[in-house]
Every structure is written in structure tokens, then in C-alpha cells.
Amino acid sequence: MAASPSSSAQAARERVARRLRDLRAESGLTGTELAALCGWTHPKTSRLENARTAPTPDDIRRWCHACGADDQAEGIIAESRDAETAYTQWRRQVRSGLRRLQDSYLELYRSTALFRIYSSTLVPGLLQTEGYAGGILHTSARLHDVPVDDSAQAARARVERSRIIHEPGHRLVAVIEEAALRHQVCDADAMAAQLGYLLTAGALPQVSVGIIPLASPSRGQWPRETFHVYDDRLVSVELVSARVRITQPDEIALYLKAFEQLRGAAVYGAEARTLIAQAIDALH
Structure with missing residues (x-):
């Protein structure tokens, strides 16, 4: 990378x-x-x-x-x-509020058949509940000094946008580091609801959720920056200060290679559900 x-x-x-x-x-x-x-x-x-x-x-x-x-x-x-x-600073994007930023992704989401997401820190946006998304977006609003904190409305818009994965013609492959399940970005009840929803969403036929265990004995890639791949045409990387859009085929190919290696280190099915359940138990 x-x-x-x-x-x-x-x-x-x-x-x-x-x-x-x-x-x-x-x-x-x-x-x-x-x-x-x-x-x-x-x-x-x-x-x-x-x-x-x-x-x-x-x-x-x-x-x-x-x-x-x-x-x-x-x-x-x-x-x-x-x-x-290609490089867009968040402070420019959030001037008109976080709700409008969520809506700006609609066209991209509708035109994408296959979403591939690797997340090292958070449950991916397409799998977030309103309470969990609200906690994340409120923190972002404070960091970027958003003039009017509309994080609650933005969270609802994010959940509404995420319904795209329930529509025909869309698939999601998500690879999540186990540590992301433990980062409590909202209160315990909202966090438990989020992890519970992750169990439910992972059972959908059009959704694949893999968890990379903290105790993985060997892995081809160490934890990387969170990135989203839209079909084979765009990679989006979110930094603290900006969003980077990668469109060059050779760079996209490198991210896809890393994604496959990370996906190979993940566990699925019953093993993944066990890790999620353990994270829920740790909240109590």
C-alpha cells in the first residue's frame, strides 16, 4: 500500500x-x-x-x-x-451539514452492484443502526466544527440510504476487524442494538460479514485504513481531514488485492457470530 x-x-x-x-x-x-x-x-x-x-x-x-x-x-x-x-477536505463537505453529506452519496450507492468494505475501526455505514450512526456523526460534528449539529437527522438519512442493500441487484461484502466491535462510540444500549443488528444483517443472502479476530495467528495484511470499493471503478478512503477518491486502475487493483488478503484472514458464520456475541456480553 x-x-x-x-x-x-x-x-x-x-x-x-x-x-x-x-x-x-x-x-x-x-x-x-x-x-x-x-x-x-x-x-x-x-x-x-x-x-x-x-x-x-x-x-x-x-x-x-x-x-x-x-x-x-x-x-x-x-x-x-x-x-x-480526488482529495476533498471534510470541512468543505460539511459546511451545509452532515445530513446533506449523507444524501450526496445516493447516486453512487444506487449505481453500485457490489460493495466491498474493509473497516478497521467501526461497523461499516451500510450496516449501522441509527443510534450507532448518531454517536459517530455527533463526534464528527464536534471535530469539524459543523455550524449546526444535525447528526441525528444525518443518522436517520444514513440508515435510510443503507436500505439499498435490501434492493435487488446489490451485494455487500464486509470485512471488519474484531477491535471495531469493541469501540463503544455510543451508549451501551445503542451499542448492543448495533451488534445485534450486525448478527441479523450478516444472515442476509446478499450480505457477507467477515470478522478478523484479534488473536488471528497469522495474516497477510496488518490492519489498514478503512476503505470502500464500489464495483471495480472507485475506492474511497476516509482520513481525519479528507476523503480520497481513487480511480486509477493500478491503485484500485492494489486495494482489491489487499481486500482479498484481509478477507482471507476473517472468520465467517458461527465463528463470526461468536465474536459478535462476545462483544455484546462485554457491554454488561
């Missing part, structure tokens, strides 16, 4: 810069000549080519026109837009 998932966003910006640099080199223009044709200074050309400044759509169109490559402009603009949305 990469040392920091946020490096994916920077790598995406560098790919855009490299495409621009290659276009200039193929056209035979120097940086100074391209700057003159585009109507800006040479330092700006350098900043764009070295990914120190993100290009605007107008910058890209001027660049491509100067290089005689107008047909490539829209493709590079689209790639640049993806690069700039």
Missing part, C-alpha cells in the same frame, strides 16, 4: 501536468514560446508542468491550441477535474 492515500490525488495532478509537458515537447515549443502563445509568463508554464498549480479549463484549451492539439483539450480537462476532486 502507498504510505499515504492522499498521494493518489497528487499523482493524478502530476499525470495531468505530464500530459501537458509531453504535448509541448511533441510540438517542439520551448516553455518561453508556449507562454508567449498562451498569453502568460514563463513561470506559469513551469508551475503547470510541475503540478505546482492546477490548470483551469481555459489554461488547458490555450495550451492545447498552442501545441496544435485542440482535439485533446476536453479529455485533459476531464482528467484535471477528476484530479482536483
Whole structure:
């Protein structure tokens, strides 16, 4: 795995810069000549080519026109837009409240057939109860100084959104570290209800829940950052400060490889239910 998932966003910006640099080199223009044709200074050309400044759509169109490559402009603009949305700070996303943030995922959820989730710290959102989700979202609201704490409404929206796994055409494969069952993010009654629901949801035919035991004698991967895989097209990683969206096929393939190794370390069925039941007993 990469040392920091946020490096994916920077790598995406560098790919855009490299495409621009290659276009200039193929056209035979120097940086100074391209700057003159585009109507800006040479330092700006350098900043764009070295990914120190993100290009605007107008910058890209001027660049491509100067290089005689107008047909490539829209493709590079689209790639640049993806690069700039790859790393999104939570403080920007929660300005209008946590409820609205939950609703922003609806289209992605509806278009996903297979959800693969690895969680090292919490019960995954698609399997959360309202009380448990409320505890998590209230903590997030305080951390990010959300102007109006709408965590209760956001928790209801999260549970409503999670009903997608009960609709035809959707499957969920969840791998959870046993430690996540012990992190009490809400009161004991709400925590017991959450773990009880995990037992129920795990019995659904379209849901697979695996638990990686704390006492696992050997495992191919140590606990990783929590990540979500949507089909084979997107990986989302949640950091303290931001959400990272990974779309490059080689990086997605690495996360899928790690997921399969983590899935292989998990226990299922009666063994998984025993670990959940033990976590419930520990609340009393």
C-alpha cells in the first residue's frame, strides 16, 4: 500500500501536468514560446508542468491550441477535474451539514452492484443502526466544527440510504476487524442494538460479514485504513481531514488485492457470530 492515500490525488495532478509537458515537447515549443502563445509568463508554464498549480479549463484549451492539439483539450480537462476532486477536505463537505453529506452519496450507492468494505475501526455505514450512526456523526460534528449539529437527522438519512442493500441487484461484502466491535462510540444500549443488528444483517443472502479476530495467528495484511470499493471503478478512503477518491486502475487493483488478503484472514458464520456475541456480553 502507498504510505499515504492522499498521494493518489497528487499523482493524478502530476499525470495531468505530464500530459501537458509531453504535448509541448511533441510540438517542439520551448516553455518561453508556449507562454508567449498562451498569453502568460514563463513561470506559469513551469508551475503547470510541475503540478505546482492546477490548470483551469481555459489554461488547458490555450495550451492545447498552442501545441496544435485542440482535439485533446476536453479529455485533459476531464482528467484535471477528476484530479482536483480526488482529495476533498471534510470541512468543505460539511459546511451545509452532515445530513446533506449523507444524501450526496445516493447516486453512487444506487449505481453500485457490489460493495466491498474493509473497516478497521467501526461497523461499516451500510450496516449501522441509527443510534450507532448518531454517536459517530455527533463526534464528527464536534471535530469539524459543523455550524449546526444535525447528526441525528444525518443518522436517520444514513440508515435510510443503507436500505439499498435490501434492493435487488446489490451485494455487500464486509470485512471488519474484531477491535471495531469493541469501540463503544455510543451508549451501551445503542451499542448492543448495533451488534445485534450486525448478527441479523450478516444472515442476509446478499450480505457477507467477515470478522478478523484479534488473536488471528497469522495474516497477510496488518490492519489498514478503512476503505470502500464500489464495483471495480472507485475506492474511497476516509482520513481525519479528507476523503480520497481513487480511480486509477493500478491503485484500485492494489486495494482489491489487499481486500482479498484481509478477507482471507476473517472468520465467517458461527465463528463470526461468536465474536459478535462476545462483544455484546462485554457491554454488561
